Amino acid sequence: MSEAVAETVAARFGELYGAEPEGVWAAPGRVNLIGEHTDYNDGFVMPFALPHTAVAAVARRADGVLRLHSQDVEGGVTELRLDELSPESDKNWTAYPAGVVWALREAGHAVTGADIHLASTVPSGAGLSSSAALEVVVALALNDLFSLGLRGWQLARLCQRAENVYVGAPVGIMDQTASACCEAGHALFLDTRDLSQKQIPFDLAAEGMRLLVVDTQVKHSHSEGEYGKRRAGCEKGADLLGVNALRDVPYAGLDAALARLGDEEEVRRLVRHIVTENERVERVVSLLESGETRAIGPVLVEGHASLRDDFRISCPELDLVVDTALASGALGSRMTGGGFGGSAIILVEEPDVDAITKAVTEAFAAAGFTTPRVFEAVPSAGARRLG
Numbered sequence: 287m288s289e290a291v292a293e294t295v296a297a298r299f300g301e302l303y304g305a306e307p308e309g310v311w312a313a314p315g316r317v318n319l320i321g322e323h324t325d326y327n328d329g330f331v332m333p334f335a336l337p338h339t340a341v342a343a344v345a346r347r348a349d350g351v352l353r354l355h356s357q358d359v360e361g362g363v364t365e366l367r368l369d370e371l372s373p374e375s376d377k378n379w380t381a382y383p384a385g386v387v388w389a390l391r392e393a394g395h396a397v398t399g400a401d402i403h404l405a406s407t408v409p410s411g412a413g414l415s416s417s418a419a420l421e422v423v424v425a426l427a428l429n430d431l432f433s434l435g436l437r438g439w440q441l442a443r444l445c446q447r448a449e450n451v452y453v454g455a456p457v458g459i460m461d462q463t464a465s466a467c468c469e470a471g472h473a474l475f476l477d478t479r480d481l482s483q484k485q486i487p488f489d490l491a492a493e494g495m496r497l498l499v500v501d502t503q504v505k506h507s508h509s510e511g512e513y514g515k516r517r518a519g520c521e522k523g524a525d526l527l528g529v530n531a532l533r534d535v536p537y538a539g540l541d542a543a544l545a546r547l548g549d550e551e552e553v554r555r556l557v558r559h560i561v562t563e564n565e566r567v568e569r570v571v572s573l574l575e576s577g578e579t580r581a582i583g584p585v586l587v588e589g590h591a592s593l594r595d596d597f598r599i600s601c602p603e604l605d606l607v608v609d610t611a612l613a614s615g616a617l618g619s620r621m622t623g624g625g626f627g628g629s630a631i632i633l634v635e636e637p638d639v640d641a642i643t644k645a646v647t648e649a650f651a652a653a654g655f656t657t658p659r660v661f662e663a664v665p666s667a668g669a670r671r672l673g
Contacts, residue, residue, distance in 0.1 A: 299343035313423035315408035325458030335468035347399030385452030411505035413623020418461035504627030583618025590620030599625025
């Protein structure tokens with residue numbers, strides 16, 4: 287599979303640029319099992335990589351020119367000059383790879399130009415980190431070609447800076463780290479404060495279970511206002527409580543912290559979600575390490591209720607997935623990703639996959655919603671060179 291994809295992308299590179307690429311790289315999208323909106327609060331997250339990837343064929347240039355092309359976007363090759371790259375100057379898809387080049391050069395790395403052709407199977411706008419996959423695959427390719435010697439977590443940091451500053455989207459560190467650092471058959475327990483990582487075995491098939499992703503087809507955009515409002519509200523909560531980040535509010539001290547916030551009802555809701563969500567991540571890690579995988583189902587459901595009621599980032603389509611899945615016998619379900627659309631996950635026993643998929647699809651039809659896309663999420667490898 288990966289060899290065929292590498293050959294196809296390399297061949298298209300040759301048609302576009304009249305030469306062979308120096309290599310082909312892939313970086314995956316991700317699903318977050320638990321730990322939503324905790325990453326920009328210095329908290330805990332638990333993503334795993336999808337088999338869906340962004341693939342890049344790349345060759346170096348020495349003349350300060352960056353040429354970009356995507357098979358997934360209409361139009362020809364975009365040509366940019368490295369010395370003219372500036373934050374928030376580009377509102378197109380090219381801002382993501384160009385931002386990575388900008389971030390590398392801003393950090394002092396000698397990137398002198400590149401020809402890049404991209405193709406992606408990560409669904410866009412589905413909350414599965416298509417933008418992070420695009421950033422990480424470019425960063426990894428340039429790291430290899432220019433012998434920069436950067437490790438996965440360092441590439442993730444630079445990609446986050448590219449998206450925060452160059453693109454102008456206030457995202458946390460989870461998506462880029464997941465794409466750069468995940469391992470097949472595992473979920474990544476990540477402390478977003480110090481970037482310490484632990485690979486947690488997560489082989490559902492071996493235990494007779496599956497994890498389904500339901501892409502509601504409701505598109506979202508993090509660079510628009512609601513995500514930023516939630517982040518600002520969390521920062522306000524930390525300030526009012528006198529802590530560096532909401533990560534520092536202990537779960538055992540949550541009631542006391544909420545009482546101190548008085549009539550700041552919106553901030554109280556945000557704080558309650560972040561503190562309880564961090565505890566949920568730790569609980570899921572403990573259950574998985576104890577071999578109690580089925581027991582994570584109710585924890586996922588708790589997480590959805592918190593995102594729906596306290597963080598208020600769900601939508602009718604996401605709620606319908608969760609409610610229908612649970613009514614049809616799922617072990618657990620919740621929305622995943624930034625919210626306001628995107629995807630939900632469903633933990634199911636293997637024999638129930640078809641029935642629950644059918645129930646969700648029929649519920650969407652009955653509600654007059656766009657037909658959802660349902661697929662199995664298999665914990666897959668992080669960013670890597672294909673050829």
